[in-house]
Structures are given as C-alpha cells and as structure tokens.
Amino acid sequence: MAPEYQHIESRNTLRECLMRLIKFYAMLLLFCLASWVAQWPHQAAAPIKALRFGKLIDGAGKVFTNAVVLIENDRIRSVSVEGSSIPAGAEVIDLTRYTAIPGLIDAHTHMTYFWDQAPGTLPRSQPGTRAISTIPFLAQENARKTLETGVTTVRDLGASEYLDIAMRDLINQGAMIGPRMFVSGYGLQKARAAPRPGSVFSSGGQASGKVAVMRVALQQIEAGADWVKMYGSSGGFEDVTGNQTFSFEEMKAAVDAAHSVGRRISIHSYGPSGARDAVRAGADSIEHATDMDDETIAEMARRGTFYVPTIDHNRYYVDNADKYGFAAGSTDRLNDYIRRNLETARRAYKAGVRFAMGSDAVFTMFGQNTRELGWFVKAGMTPAEALATATTNGAALLGMEKSLGAISPGYYADIVAVEGDPLADIDVVINKIRWVMKGGAVVVSAR
Ligand SMILES: [Zn+2]
Numbered sequence: 404m405a406p407e408y409q410h411i412e413s414r415n416t417l418r419e420c421l422m423r424l425i426k427f428y429a430m431l432l433l434f435c436l437a438s439w440v441a442q443w444p445h446q447a448a449a450p451i452k453a454l455r456f457g458k459l460i461d462g463a464g465k466v467f468t469n470a471v472v473l474i475e476n477d478r479i480r481s482v483s484v485e486g487s488s489i490p491a492g493a494e495v496i497d498l499t500r501y502t503a504i505p506g507l508i509d510a511h512t513h514m515t516y517f518w519d520q521a522p523g524t525l526p527r528s529q530p531g532t533r534a535i536s537t538i539p540f541l542a543q544e545n546a547r548k549t550l551e552t553g554v555t556t557v558r559d560l561g562a563s564e565y566l567d568i569a570m571r572d573l574i575n576q577g578a579m580i581g582p583r584m585f586v587s588g589y590g591l592q593k594a595r596a597a598p599r600p601g602s603v604f605s606s607g608g609q610a611s612g613k614v615a616v617m618r619v620a621l622q623q624i625e626a627g628a629d630w631v632k633m634y635g636s637s638g639g640f641e642d643v644t645g646n647q648t649f650s651f652e653e654m655k656a657a658v659d660a661a662h663s664v665g666r667r668i669s670i671h672s673y674g675p676s677g678a679r680d681a682v683r684a685g686a687d688s689i690e691h692a693t694d695m696d697d698e699t700i701a702e703m704a705r706r707g708t709f710y711v712p713t714i715d716h717n718r719y720y721v722d723n724a725d726k727y728g729f730a731a732g733s734t735d736r737l738n739d740y741i742r743r744n745l746e747t748a749r750r751a752y753k754a755g756v757r758f759a760m761g762s763d764a765v766f767t768m769f770g771q772n773t774r775e776l777g778w779f780v781k782a783g784m785t786p787a788e789a790l791a792t793a794t795t796n797g798a799a800l801l802g803m804e805k806s807l808g809a810i811s812p813g814y815y816a817d818i819v820a821v822e823g824d825p826l827a828d829i830d831v832v833i834n835k836i837r838w839v840m841k842g843g844a845v846v847v848s849a850r
Pocket residue numbers: 511512513560763
C-alpha cells in the first residue's frame with residue numbers, strides 16, 4: 404500500500420471511531436433516561452406515609468393531641484404534632500377521628516390450631532383428618548382475625564411439625580399476611596415412659612430426665628424456634644388439674660439450655676407447685692399459674708419474671724363447651740378455675756409482678772385475643788396499666804423493647820387506630836379497633 408493512501412485511510416478510521424463514540428454516548432444517555440423513567444412507578448409505590456391522629460398514646464409515657472406520624476418503609480421516622488411539616492409527595496392518611504396506640508402483642512397463642520367449624524366435626528379431632536401441610540394455609544384465617552384485634556405481634560407457644568416456623572417465615576417473606584410471630588416449635592412434654600435404651604430421637608417435644616430435656620429444648624432452637632415452651636403441669640382444654648410433671652431439676656435443665664444459646668423460656672403450669680419450681684428454675688414467663696403462694700409471687704416480683712395468666716382462655720372454653728364436646732360438669736370446674744385464676748392475678752398485681760397479655764387463643768378464639776385486658780382491669784389495673792401489658796411489657800418479654808411496643812422513631816411502624824379513649828375505658832382497645840398498620844403496611848382498613 405502506497406504511503407498517501409495509508410494516510411487517507413487512517414483519517415477515515417479516526418472519523419469512524421469518533422462517530423462510534425458519539426453513538427455509544429447517545430445510547431448510554433438513552434439507556435440512563437429509560438432506566439430512570441422505569442424507576443418511577445417503583446419510587447411512587449413507597450412514598451413516605453404521614454398518618455394524622457386526633458390523639459396518640461405512644462406507649463412510652465407520652466400522649467399527643469393532633470399527632471402526625473411519618474412512616475418510611477417499615478419503620479417510624481418521626482412523631483410530632485400537627486403544623487410540623489409533612490414532606491411533599493407524602494401519602495397522607497387521615498385518621499383524625501381516632502386515637503393511635505402501639506400495635507398490640509399477644510404473648511400466648513397457638514396460631515396453627517385451626518378448625519373450620521364444619522358440622523359434625525370437633526376442633527381437636529379435625530386437624531388429624533387433613534393433610535398437615537394444609538394447616539399453615541388454612542390458619543391464615545387465625546392470623547387475619549388476630550390482626551383485626553390490633554395484635555401485630557404474637558408469641559406462639561407450641562405447634563406440631565414446626566408449622567409455626569413455616570407460618571412465621573411465610574409472614575416475614577411477605578407471602579402471607581399476619582402478625583409477626585415468635586415461635587417455639589414443639590412444647591416440651593414429660594415423656595410418659597423413659598426412652599428405650601439406645602433410642603436417640605424423641606418424638607415431638609417428649610422428654611424425660613435432665614439430659615433429654617436439654618437435648619429436646621435445643622432441638623427446637625436448632626429447628627428455628629425463637630423460644631422454648633415447657634409444659635410443667637397437666638391442664639388444658641376442659642382439664643384444669645394442675646399436677647406438676649417436670650421436676651425442678653428438669654425445668655432448670657430446660658432453662659439453662661435455652662439461656663445458654665441466648666433464648667428465653669416459658670413454662671406452663673396450671674397449678675401452684677409447677678409454678679413455684681418454674682420461677683425458681685429461672686423461667687422468663689409463667690403461664691396460667693393459679694393459686695400461686697405468696698412467696699412465689701414475691702419471687703416473681705423480685706426476679707422480674709413475667710406472669711401471663713390467660714384468664715379469658717377458660718371463659719372461651721365455658722362459652723364453647725358444647726362445640727368442644729366437653730363432658731358434663733366441665734364448665735363448673737372451668738368457672739371455678741377462672742375465679743381462682745383472677746384472684747391469683749389480683750394478688751400478683753398488688754405484689755408488683757410484671758404482666759404480659761396472653762390470650763392462649765386456639766381454634767375459634769382468634770379475634771378475641773385482647774379480651775384478657777378486661778380481666779386485668781378486674782384484677783385491679785388501670786386501663787393504662789392493662790394496655791402496657793400488651794405493648795411495652797410484651798415487647799420487654801420478647802426482648803424487643805427497642806423496636807416493638809411503642810410509637811417512637813426507629814420502631815416498627817405497628818400502629819392501631821381505636822375509636823374512643825383507651826385510657827378511660829379498656830373496652831375501646833377490645834372492641835373499637837378501626838384500622839391497623841403492621842410494618843408500614845395497612846393490614847386492616849379504616850371501618
Ligand atoms: Zn397455650
């Protein structure tokens with residue numbers, strides 16, 4: 404090739420390169436513009452939400468009039484009063500007719516106990532007639548009814564086949580709508596017989612002896628449980644006997660196992676002796692526990708052990724004794740238990756024991772999760788104190804006091820609108836729920 408041609412050719416190549424470069428930058432600009440536009444709907448789907456309330460009880464001791472709560476994603480950004488600036492483009496939700504309270508915490512449920520009330524079926528036998536894998540799907544009804552009571556968090560104390568873990572995870576993934584769940588897998592139950600020599604695995608939560616108890620408690624945590632639940636006495640449904648099952652040593656083994664991996668433990672005892680040993684073994688909460696002696700109550704106050712009396716649970720059984728097919732005479736025994744349960748709660752309240760609201764809801768009791776608060780007022784609490792058992796106390800029990808149980812900046816946006824003054828009348832919290840937000844999403848619309 405002659406040198407002059409070479410020169411012309413390189414000039415042509417230079418021009419081509421320049422054109423390509425211009426084309427490339429033009430395409431890049433177009434692409435950037437297109438992706439910016441493509442992001443519009445996404446950005447529009449999650450603006451800041453501004454909630455306006457006539458009154459707001461923040462759960463941390465403050466009451467606001469004409470409050471504005473700003474929500475960013477699943478958290479509370481700020482709590483202030485009307486007149487302070489609402490960011491441009493915020494989605495404003497007008498709830499000025501209502502009073503805001505923190506999302507409530509039910510410290511004792513069995514969310515996976517589902518019954519569809521089909522004629523000729525009983526709540527306790529129906530689950531055995533269907534594929535167990537269908538239960539978490541069906542139990543969404545329990546979850547929905549729970550949200551409708553203003554309960555946005557539950558501690559679920561006992562389920563089969565880790566259905567509770569499945570529900571918790573599905574809810575956290577957004578695949579299912581329901582309260583945030585803290586779950587315990589199988590509740591530990593005293594094995595009727597010692598394990599066969601050489602047998603390694605226990606069935607469900609069955610255990611006997613310190614070593615087996617520790618192993619089964621840790622198995623629940625390894626399976627994904629947040630809590631350990633132990634049945635320290637007989638009693639449940641129409642059975643109100645409270646005979647201690649696990650010994651003090653076995654309870655201590657379960658408590659130590661749970662605490663060794665940073666988890667907490669709840670011990671069920673219908674009667675006083677199981678409760679006495681459970682408190683001294685270091686359980687974090689005591690469920691039911693009728694007829695506790697004064698020393699045990701004083702010890703609970705001293706240690707800060709939570710009491711979850713679940714008084715209303717037996718009221719539900721009395722009301723539904725026929726549906727459950729309870730034997731004649733059951734309601735008398737249940738009513739007597741309720742009376743003693745309330746009396747024990749009264750004494751524990753006077754002694755300064757910390758309470759958490761737990762419904763012990765099963766089957767068709769979902770939707771009545773907060774009726775327990777009425778019993779707490781009967782036991783001597785002010786409405787504010789009763790409300791605290793389902794907000795700040797529930798959060799402290801769960802170890803979530805920095806993100807649940809209050810309407811404060813940085814906390815989860817779990818907020819309930821009620822109609823009326825909950826500090827004057829606890830019935831407002833029980834029966835006048837009008838709107839519920841959980842984690843920044845409206846889960847019960849204004850009604
Ligand atoms: Zn229970």
